[in-house]
Amino acid sequence: MENLPVEVIGNILSHLGSARDVVIASVTCKKWREAWRSHLQTLSFNSSDWSMYHELTPNRLEILITQTILQTRALQCLKISMDDVHEFSASPVIAWLMYTRGSLRQLHYNVRTTPNFNIFEKCGRQKLEVLVLARNSISGVEPSYQKFPCLKSLSLSCVSISALDLSLLLSVCPRLEALSMISPEIAVSDSHASMELSSSSLKDFYVESFGLDKFVLEADLLENLHLKDCTFEVFELIGKGTLKVLKVDDLSVIHLDIGESAENLEIVDVSNFTIMWPKFYHMISKASNLHRLRLWGVVFDDEDEVLDLETISVCFPRLTHLSLSYDLRDGVLNYGLQGLSLLVNVTVLELGWTSISDLFSEWVAGLLERCPNLKELIIYGFVSDVKTHEECQVFAKFTEFIIQLGRKYMHVKVEFEYE
Numbered sequence: 001m002e003n004l005p006v007e008v009i010g011n012i013l014s015h016l017g018s019a020r021d022v023v024i025a026s027v028t029c030k031k032w033r034e035a036w037r038s039h040l041q042t043l044s045f046n047s048s049d050w051s052m053y054h055e056l057t058p059n060r061l062e063i064l065i066t067q068t069i070l071q072t073r074a075l076q077c078l079k080i081s082m083d084d085v086h087e088f089s090a091s092p093v094i095a096w097l098m099y100t101r102g103s104l105r106q107l108h109y110n111v112r113t114t115p116n117f118n119i120f121e122k123c124g125r126q127k128l129e130v131l132v133l134a135r136n137s138i139s140g141v142e143p144s145y146q147k148f149p150c151l152k153s154l155s156l157s158c159v160s161i162s163a164l165d166l167s168l169l170l171s172v173c174p175r176l177e178a179l180s181m182i183s184p185e186i187a188v189s190d191s192h193a194s195m196e197l198s199s200s201s202l203k204d205f206y207v208e209s210f211g212l213d214k215f216v217l218e219a220d221l222l223e224n225l226h227l228k229d230c231t232f233e234v235f236e237l238i239g240k241g242t243l244k245v246l247k248v249d250d251l252s253v254i255h256l257d258i259g260e261s262a263e264n265l266e267i268v269d270v271s272n273f274t275i276m277w278p279k280f281y282h283m284i285s286k287a288s289n290l291h292r293l294r295l296w297g298v299v300f301d302d303e304d305e306v307l308d309l310e311t312i313s314v315c316f317p318r319l320t321h322l323s324l325s326y327d328l329r330d331g332v333l334n335y336g337l338q339g340l341s342l343l344v345n346v347t348v349l350e351l352g353w354t355s356i357s358d359l360f361s362e363w364v365a366g367l368l369e370r371c372p373n374l375k376e377l378i379i380y381g382f383v384s385d386v387k388t389h390e391e392c393q394v395f396a397k398f399t400e401f402i403i404q405l406g407r408k409y410m411h412v413k414v415e416f417e418y419e
Contacts, residue, residue: 010035011041018044041074043075047083070099088112089113090117094122107128107131109133129151134156155180157182162188180205181208182206194214209229211231214236215235221240224245231251236257243258244265247267270298273298294322344371348378353380353382356398375412376414379415
């Protein structure tokens with residue numbers, strides 16, 4: 001250990017994670033103290049790392065963090081996350097940001113702070129690459145001088161910001177590639193509750209627990225779009241056909257439009273979603289390169305609409321990974337076995353149920369016959385706490401069926417995931 005360069009020791013300390021562990025390790029010897037002061041890159045204060053954080057008053061905790069940060073000289077990543085019990089004063093937080101602004105590349109800050117202050121004015125804008133902000137507010141974005149030439153990833157969780165400031169914020173981040181918004185509080189100026197965002201560099205967009213009448217996203221280079229637990233009347237993506245991944249989870253929307261961005265889709269993952277199949281099918285049918293398709297807990301808006309395997313096989317010939325949940329409504333099975341086309345490229349098949357019946361076994365057997373090159377089968381199931389005799393009989397028959405299936409398809413690996 002004595003022969004290790006001090007820079008390497010600093011790198012080792014940076015991988016410890018918890019600030020308390022780093023401080024304890026730094027007192028090992030003089031050389032380690034020097035590594036702590038001059039070459040430590042990462043420092044993390046998290047209320048889940050040490051129970052004593054909960055015993056300290058906010059003022060005492062601010063002093064502790066201040067003393068720790070001021071002993072370092074080259075921090076590149078600062079993470080501060082405290083639970084709802086703590087609330088920091090703005091002045092020490094500003095002092096931390098001002099002290100580290102010359103070297104900081106990543107800032108993760110999740111603490112309620114009073115009074116509110118503009119964090120973008122205080123952090124080092126010239127080098128910052130990652131900003132993860134939670135439970136705070138953003139206001140007064142000035143594009144004339146607040147520019148973030150290196151910012152690549154921005155995450156906002158329970159952050160209050162106006163639609164105008166958010167739009168301006170994206171405009172001063174010319175290299176932004178990833179934007180995440182979770183439960184944002186966005187104030188819109190018009191009575192129709194609409195918002196338009198534009199970014200020429202954005203590649204990954206994630207939004208959760210959010211609602212608007214109309215949301216328009218213009219992103220020419222967008223590759224990943226994930227909408228979760230959102231409510232929109234209209235969601236529109238304006239792009240140039242670069243979208244590769246579309247994930248929709250528990251979304252309520254009247255009109256979903258991704259325009260011409262579907263042609264290069266490789267992954268479509270839809271769950272807990274009521275869709276108008278003709279419109280949705282028209283939207284993704286051009287995705288000839290699609291290799292992963294997941295339709296889980298999907299409800300078709302029209303009761304007469306069903307999607308069979310023939311349609312999936314013909315429209316998406318390059319599928320390698322198919323995930324379907326068993327849904328039997330009024331005697332009609334979604335993802336039925338009509339047709340003769342094979343899913344020759346499918347190697348992984350994920351199937352699941354929320355309410356099992358004898359027909360599920362027949363459905364699984366039919367799907368396996370349609371996938372001649374299958375290598376892995378994963379069964380997802382829901383098991384209720386109280387089981388009637390009939391339910392036990394169904395499980396017994398299903399177990400026997402799986403044993404027989406394993407003998408027939410010995411080359412297929414079978415896994416089970418129950419909840």
